[in-house]
Amino acid sequence: MGLTLYYVEGSPPVRATQLCIRALGLNVQYEFVNLFKKENLQPAFLEKNPMHSVPVLDDNGFIIWDSHAINEYLVTVYGKENDSLFPKDPKLRAIIHQMTHFDTGLAFPTFAGMSFRVLFAKKKDILEESIRRTRDVYALVEKFLEKTKYIACDHITIADFSIVTTLTTLEVFVPEISNYSRVAAYIERCRTTMKDYQEANQDSLDMFKAAVQERLNRSSL
Known part of the structure; x- marks a missing residue:
C-alpha cells in the first residue's frame, strides 16, 4: 500500500510536506482533494481527518494529519x-x-484569513489588520534570522519547510518581503539549497498566486 498523501494544489502545509518528502527521497502516491467541491467534508475524508484539512498522510493504514506532525513523523x-x-x-x-x-x-x-477571504468569501480586498499581521510575521522572522542561516539553526530542518512555504504564500497577498533583507536572503537560500524546491514549492505557489490574482480581478459578488 505504501505512503499516500491527500493534498490540494497551492496549500502551504501541503508544499511543506512535499519539500520534506523530496528531501527524504520518498515514493509517495498523491490523492487530490477538491476543497471547492467540499470533498474534504465527505464522510470518508472526515473519517481520516475530523479537522477536514490537508495534508493527510496514510502510511499503510496509519493516518496522521497536520503538516508539522507529518514531517516529524516522516523524518523519524x-x-x-x-x-x-x-x-x-x-x-x-x-x-x-x-x-x-x-x-x-x-x-x-x-495566511489562512486572507486566503479564505479572497478564495472562498470572494472579496477583492485585503483587510488592513491582515496586512499588519503579515508585516509582524516578516519582522519577527527577520529577528529570528539574526543569528542563524535557517530558521532554527545553520542547516535546514523541518521547521524551514513550514516557514518558507508560509512566507512565500504571504508574499502573494502582501508583497513586501524585499523590505526585510534577512527574510529575502533566507527565501533565496531555501530556493537554492532545498531539494526539488521548484517542483515541491514554487510550481504550486505559482498556481496559487494566479488563482488569487484572478479572484482579485473579478467583481465582488
Missing part, C-alpha cells in the same frame, strides 16, 4: 539515524518545535 520513521532535518538533540528539537508553533500560531493563520 524514514530519515537517517539522527537525521539533520530533525536531530535528536533536545535543545535543537525544542527550537524546531518553537518555530513550527510560530507557524501554527501566527504565520499560517495570517
